[in-house]
Ligand SMILES: [Zn+2]
């Protein structure tokens with residue numbers, strides 16, 4: 001049995017600790033990691049990290065927070081960067097109208113460019129949506145990117161249902177374990193097992209009972225156990241299903257040769 005962390009930020013861990021973070025993940029049974037790009041400017045570092053290990057993959061893209069700083073990045077430029085064999089998806093992109101670190105217009109322009117890049121490169125789109133569900137759905141419906149994932153899903157049923165209709169997968173983070181996440185749990189209960197992914201979004205959002213600590217991929221086991229219970233399946237089944245979903249969606253990635 002092994003787990004896949006479908007969304008983490010290994011480059012945010014201090015370089016001196018990264019090797020230990022990866023080793024602890026492996027010991028915990030988290031065999032495959034997808035480390036997510038937030039800035040094109042720092043993409044070379046992600047490539048370097050993913051090249052250190054056959055089971056670490058990366059994405060390429062600009063986080064909505066950075067949309068203003070990386071304004072003007074074209075779909076061609078982004079799709080071109082997916083030629084590297086370790087780059088298996090595009091993102092994280094999307095809309096964050098909670099923080100609004102970048103103007104909405106810049107976020108929307110960047111989101112469309114990423115969606116077009118995903119079409120050109122034929123790789124999944126990794127979508128971040130916060131306080132922007134109707135706008136996120138509208139752009140997805142207009143641009144029609146290939147199937148991807150709504151990462152760190154933590155909002156409403158509308159986004160979940162529209163995303164599933166568009167062929168997207170839904171990824172649950174440690175938020176699902178939080179005390180006040182009753183509504184989220186009700187939605188997650190109804191997400192089909194063949195569209196479900198799990199993630200840490202490390203170093204953020206450590207799951208219960210580790211909430212408040214610096215998150216790391218090893219902590220995925222807590223979220224996995226929680227989601228298994230929520231879905232009424234054994235941990236082994238949850239692990240097998242979410243891992244199979246990951247490799248079906250991110251078809252450039254290869255399952256681990258020696259998972260434990
Ligand atoms: Zn995000």
Ligand SMILES: [Zn+2]
Nearest residue numbers: 007036092201
């Ligand atoms: Zn992220």
